Amino acid sequence: MYMGFQKPLCISYTSLLSDKSSRPSLPSASFYRLESPGEDAELAKGFLEQQGLKAPEHGELLNHKAFTNGFAALLEGLDTPDRIWMNPPKDVLAMTDKWETHKRLISAGVPRPPSRIAAASFKAWWEHATRKTQGRVFLKPRYGSSASGVCAVQWSGRELRLTAAIELGKDRLYNSLRIRQYRDPSQVQHILNTVLQQEMIEETWIPKATVDQRYFDIRIFVVARQSRHMVARRSESPLTNLHLGNERGSEEDVIRAVGQDAVTNARKIAEASAACFPEALYSGVDVVIDRRGSPWVLEVNAFGDLLPDIFFDGKNTYETELSELHHALRPSV
Secondary structure (H helix, E strand, C coil), X not given: CECCECCCCCCCHHHHHCCCCCCCCCCCCCCECCCCCCCCHHHHHHHHHHCCCCCCXXXXXCCHHHHHHHHHHHHHCCCCCCCCECCXXXXXXXHHCHHHHHHHHHHCCCCCCCEEECCCCHHHHHXXXXXXXXXXXXXXXXXXXXXXCCEEEEEECCEEEEEEEEEECCCCEEEEEEEEEECCHHHHHHHHHHHHCCCEEEEECCCECEECCEEEXXXXXXXXXXXXXXXXXXXXXXXXXXXXXXXXXXXXXXXXHHCHHHHHHHHHHHHHHHCCCCCCCXXXXXXXXXXXXXXXXXXXXXXXXXXXXCCECCECHHHHHHHHHHHHHCCCC
């Protein structure tokens, strides 16, 4: 036992997917936790085939919208009033939808980069973009995660540059662990034509502050409405995700770069962001601090607690979650 809880029982999403009942059976438990489904190729295959779509090849850029539709249908059968969730399915799905998250944060007064739903083709998007002679934006899949499909796009006149963790195949796009730059107009157009069809959000590019000559943003882990663990993600490119080989930095590094007041403000808006999902126990909030020291929220992650070797008050993220959950459930445990 740990903190009064029995060893957890793990149930695979694929086993639930094979359950054809309208309400998949789950064993009785004090509480339930949803893990990220993103690395399960069989699950992706099942979700897409349910919708009459072809399963992706190994490493191929996923149809994020179709995958999320399948995930939502699966979770709908699990969300019953008698179950206590660390993060309820409805909040997980709302965080997964970046446009829904954007609207909630804006309504709550949380600073967000100006954003809009992008046009669904390169031609339409480019006609809108070139109303300005130059610009820089991020294009992000509405339902994506882990930088998959995210494109940092810059243009000046008719010249266009795209930075992404995407590898070009013959007629397909593949996820890559190496950040690549594309300048060839035909390649850029092919990439954008493909990703824009999946419903993308165009987000104004906020110039990041730097630490040790690297751009950075921060992941702030919020539990029970209080900000706790923090990690900086440092990169020489616009994409800062740690799985792409970027460097971790500490809260002290961030304070050294932008000052304590900026970090305090970042923690405040992370807490305000988490409050937009009131029934969720925890979330990982991604914040960028601009060169003037102002923080902006980029994303709220339902599965944002994978922060190995990062501690707050002597506890890692999972220990912190269980401590808060034990406190909340103490009368009934």
